[in-house]
Amino acid sequence: MNYKKTLATICLSGLMAGQAFAGVSQAEADKLGGELTPMGAIAAGNADGSIPAWNPEGVAVPGNFVEGSDNYVNPYADDKPLLTIDASNWEEHADKLTEGTKGLFKKLGADGFKMDVYPSRRDFVAPDWLYDNNRKNATATSLATGGLKVNNNLPGVPFPIPKTGDETIWNHMIRYQTDHSVDYATYYVGSNGKPVLASKGYVTNIFPMYKEHDQVAADEPWGILRINYLAPARRAGEILLVQEPGADFSEGKGRKAWQYLTGQRRVRQAPAVSFDTPNTAVAGTSTYDDTFVYNGSTERYDWKLLGLKETYVPYNNYDYVFGAPIEDILGEKFLKPEYIRWELHRTWVVEATLKDDKRHLYKTRRYYLDEDTWAAVAGETYDGRDNLWRVHYAYLVNLYDKKSRYDMAYGSYDLLQNLYNVNFKPIPGKFKNGVDKGAKYFTSKGMARSGIR
Secondary structure (H helix, E strand, C coil): CCHHHHHHHHHHHHHHHHCCCCCCCHHHHCCECCCECCCCCECCCCCCCCCCCCCCCCCCCCCECCCCCCCECCCCCCCCCCEEECCCCHHHHHHHCCHHHHHHHHHHHHHCCCEEECCCCCCCCCCHHHHHHHHHHHHHCEEECCCCEEECCCCCCCCCCCCCHHHHHHHHHCCCCCCEEEEEEEEEECCCCCEEEEEEEEEEEECHHHCCCCCCCCCCEEEEEEEEEEECCCCCCCEEEEEEECCECCCCCCCEEEEEECCCCEEEECCCCCCCCECHHHCCCCEHHHCCCCCCCCCCEEEEEEEEEEEEEECCCHHHHHHCCHHHHECCCCECHHHCCEEEEEEEEEEEEECCCCCCCCCEEEEEEECCCCCEEEEEEECCCCCEEEEEEECCEEECCCCEEECCCEEEEECCCCEEEEECCEEEEEEEECCCCCHHHHCHHHHHHHCCC
16 A cells, blocks of 8 residues: 555545635636526526526616505516416426425315416516626635635625535525515414414614625624514513624624513523524524524535426515515415415525434425525425424515515414414515614614613
């Protein structure tokens, strides 16, 4: 045996294992803005035209329909469903359904669960500076620390041409957003078909990572969320503040959270607001890392990229997000189908498998990321016995005048406990672009000053 050669090979392998490699080649990056959109999606439609080509002009701005608010007009109000998928024909369309949606048809199809499928619209556009950063990120950005840290990414899509599951889910985790504030009500509907108010509040979201366009996103948080709870009575006066890191979930640099509880009359750090801790905002009917379909550190899972898939997903849900009060939309076992718009889109499919030395309620997770925005628009999670447990959807809308979107109205179906929940759906007339709060509002001291004494 050539021991010197073997030792050299071992050393090289060790070096490679710890090294952070740069992104794709310049030749691949040059596809952005041509064969690929500046966000990394396939610019062309599909073979039969059921998915159109990307529209780089975006959508015309028709204005707002609730005076004094930023509730958006549905620019596709004249669209009619192309087809309805229900208990009688869902298996004919199974190749374009998520595994979670198939599970809903198996369990709830006989009860009337159905999908009205509308023409697919690909009108999302982003600012030019974001596109420029995406091109630079494609060749310069890399993952380090076992996939928990993103190096050298300018504010934008860190991996517009992803090669791995870790890269793909990071695109969702630090996706482009604009500041907004929302009055919302959260409900769950139990197995008896009765809706229960889980919480009502005022949420403000700011995205510090996107304030400076030409600086590498290193220590700036991706987003900071603050919720002032207004109801039910036992929760009125509580405050939650969460800070999501912009590029680094390695040890000591993950999510930071604080809570103000009226009974204690003080602000405390809240490390439990993460992973599989039951989310009190939805009365514990899903986990904190189910928020926005998925969020938080990737550290407990091995992530695998399964590829692109043509998928029926909720999309352009203006009537749901900005239309009727949530109380009118809640059915006994599922959201009333007439309020949900489904479209056919290509999605990046990522699967996460729990590591042997880690614990979590979910053994397996699978997510479907919209190719045009990188938002996770659907997902499903499995328990330790490989039973399909929860099915997740985000109800995305295009904020066309802001070149942004709102994808934070989401919900989960629990197929094992026969219930579902919805969260962050704005109360009609109570969505606002921008946040009229200063920086101190998003600090623990700011929480203490505004806490009820």
